Amino acid sequence: MWISVCLISSFLHITAGCTLLVTNYGKITVYSGQSVLLPCSCSKTQAKPPSFTWTKLRGQQTTEIISTQSDLYRGRVEMFNSTSPGNLSVLLSHVTEDDQGWYRCQISHEKYSDVELTVEGCTLSEPRSRVVNASPGQSVLLPCSCSKTQAKPPSFRWTKLRGQQTTEIISTQSDLYRGRVEMFNSNSPGNLSVLLSHVTEDDQGWYRCQISHEKYSDVELTVEGADTVGTSEEDPSSSPQQYNTIQYTLLAVLPVILIITGVAWYIYKRNKGKKNTGEKSSGSKTEGEKKDDPSVMYDTVQEPRNNNQEETTTPLSAP
Numbered sequence: 001m002w003i004s005v006c007l008i009s010s011f012l013h014i015t016a017g018c019t020l021l022v023t024n025y026g027k028i029t030v031y032s033g034q035s036v037l038l039p040c041s042c043s044k045t046q047a048k049p050p051s052f053t054w055t056k057l058r059g060q061q062t063t064e065i066i067s068t069q070s071d072l073y074r075g076r077v078e079m080f081n082s083t084s085p086g087n088l089s090v091l092l093s094h095v096t097e098d099d100q101g102w103y104r105c106q107i108s109h110e111k112y113s114d115v116e117l118t119v120e121g122c123t124l125s126e127p128r129s130r131v132v133n134a135s136p137g138q139s140v141l142l143p144c145s146c147s148k149t150q151a152k153p154p155s156f157r158w159t160k161l162r163g164q165q166t167t168e169i170i171s172t173q174s175d176l177y178r179g180r181v182e183m184f185n186s187n188s189p190g191n192l193s194v195l196l197s198h199v200t201e202d203d204q205g206w207y208r209c210q211i212s213h214e215k216y217s218d219v220e221l222t223v224e225g226a227d228t229v230g231t232s233e234e235d236p237s238s239s240p241q242q243y244n245t246i247q248y249t250l251l252a253v254l255p256v257i258l259i260i261t262g263v264a265w266y267i268y269k270r271n272k273g274k275k276n277t278g279e280k281s282s283g284s285k286t287e288g289e290k291k292d293d294p295s296v297m298y299d300t301v302q303e304p305r306n307n308n309q310e311e312t313t314t315p316l317s318a319p
Contacts, residue, residue, distance in 0.1 A: 033152025040105030144209030152189030
């Protein structure tokens with residue numbers, strides 16, 4: 001009799017199935033590179049649903065994340081229902097900014113629980129470009145870091161800019177930098193700085209810390225004693241669009257300057273011509289006009305009378 005009661009109770013318990021424990025988790029925030037637990041469980045941890053799925057909601061499309069066949073989540077998903085049947089939570093590791101969004105834990109068409117995941121990624125905190133100085137033989141820190149040191153970018157690299165060519169300096173396979181590069185991101189995920197030791201004059205130039213095509217920070221290394229003649233370069237962070245804007249502005253202003261200059265020259269020449277004409281006209285009076293000019297005074301000079309000589313009259317200039 002007692003055995004029958006236990007069997008009936010067990011049967012009723014199993015048929016009752018899993019009832020999702022709905023908890024207002026709100027928004028779960030995590031830094032990129034970390035792991036996050038997406039919670040979901042039955043109200044009774046002993047209960048086991050016939051099946052369940054975790055999906056990421058993307059509009060009308062959903063993506064299962066528990067499948068090890070998915071390239072997006074392969075090796076990043078861990079489940080707990082094997083040891084605790086009612087624990088349907090999933091641990092998502094190596095989180096990236098692409099993982100942000102809504103996730104759904106579902107055991108049937110009507111029974112599901114949603115969780116919103118927010119991921120704070122790496123935003124470079126350093127200025128777009130800066131200058132550091134060093135002397136030959138010393139060590140120099142090329143700074144680069146995320147604004148949140150807990151955030152870890154999916155990848156990053158340091159390169160030296162040489163015109164259109166770049167040289168990676170974090171590779172230990174490089175003969176130029178082997179044994180001279182030290183990184184810090186293993187202990188502090190958001191610290192992307194690099195320590196360059198045994199600096200030489202050849203190390204002078206521009207270096208770039210880059211986490212994506214659009215996100216990068218440039219550092220100019222100046223080495224004391226290095227020959228800078230013919231090696232100075234413009235800031236590679238300057239946008240070509242900025243130079244185009246300057247060119248367009250000059251092209252727009254130049255015609256105006258030329259017009260103003262031409263008008264000023266024309267006015268100058270015209271005024272100068274009038275002045276010259278006035279001077280010529282004032283100095284071109286005839287001798288007859290001078291005689292008629294009342295401002296001219298005449299004086300009579302009487303010479304000793306000789307035979308056949310007459311008095312001569314000599315004009316005096318006006319005072």
